[in-house]
Amino acid sequence: GAGVSQSPRYKVAKRGQDVALRCDPISGHVSLFWYQQALGQGPEFLTYFQNEAQLDKSGLPSDRFFAERPEGSVSTLKIQRTQQEDSAVYLCASSKRQGWVNEKLFFGSGTQLSVL
Amino acid sequence: AQRVTQPEKLLSVFKGAPVELKCNYSYSGSPELFWYVQYSRQRLQLLLRHISRESIKGFTADLNKGETSFHLKKPFAQEEDSAMYYCALSGSGNTGKLIFGQGTTLQVKP
Numbered sequence: 001g002a003g004v005s006q007s008p009r010y011k012v013a014k015r016g017q018d019v020a021l022r023c024d025p026i027s028g029h030v031s032l033f034w035y036q037q038a039l040g041q042g043p044e045f046l047t048y049f050q051n052e053a054q055l056d057k058s059g060l061p062s063d064r065f066f067a068e069r070p071e072g073s074v075s076t077l078k079i080q081r082t083q084q085e086d087s088a089v090y091l092c093a094s095s096k097r098q099g100w101v102n103e104k105l106f107f108g109s110g111t112q113l114s115v116l
Numbered sequence: 117a118q119r120v121t122q123p124e125k126l127l128s129v130f131k132g133a134p135v136e137l138k139c140n141y142s143y144s145g146s147p148e149l150f151w152y153v154q155y156s157r158q159r160l161q162l163l164l165r166h167i168s169r170e171s172i173k174g175f176t177a178d179l180n181k182g183e184t185s186f187h188l189k190k191p192f193a194q195e196e197d198s199a200m201y202y203c204a205l206s207g208s209g210n211t212g213k214l215i216f217g218q219g220t221t222l223q224v225k226p
Contacts, residue, residue, distance in 0.1 A: 042216035
């Protein structure tokens with residue numbers, strides 16, 4: 001009965017390191033979203049999965065960002081060669097159905113990434 | 117362009133006072149709008165959505181297409197309402213993808 005689970009809760013990386021952030025959505029949820037939330041800002045959309053298919057990656061800020069959801073459940077957001085501007089909270093959200101504009105999103109607690 | 121604007125970063129009121137958190141949007145089409153809330157040390161969660169026409173914890177929000185607004189209101193604020201509130205718009209493409217405003221911190225003083 002757990003909600004959306006994200007790990008690690010905190011991540012400190014040196015500039016230039018690669019990081020991998022994990023999201024375990026609610027079981028059976030078809031849709032999965034990644035958001036980036038900079039300090040003092042609202043969440044900004046990064047990418048969307050419907051099962052294992054990445055249908056929208058329009059929000060990924062650069063080709064250093066990569067996301068996958070190979071079996072349609074757990075998802076990983078990878079950031080290569082991290083830079084200071086990548087410092088933010090990364091939120092994962094899932095929803096039960098696909099393609100419904102009024103769908104309720106369930107959010108995880110987020111991973112706070114600090115790049116030094 | 118699709119955009120959500122919350123003009124106030126902080127709204128401070130006394131317990132029992134009315135509350136109105138402002139939200140304006142820009143969207144070419146028929147919008148679907150939401151309010152999400154984040155209480156201290158909790159995760160972001162849905163408060164209410166336009167389509168449901170519901171009142172949650174005494175909060176209501178009315179969509180005004182003429183003014184492109186979806187302000188959140190409560191007649192009598194409670195201390196437990198203190199939180200960060202985000203207005204959000206469901207973008208095009210029927211994915212459920214949300215566009216969020218910058219958020220307003222509501223502080224209810226005793």
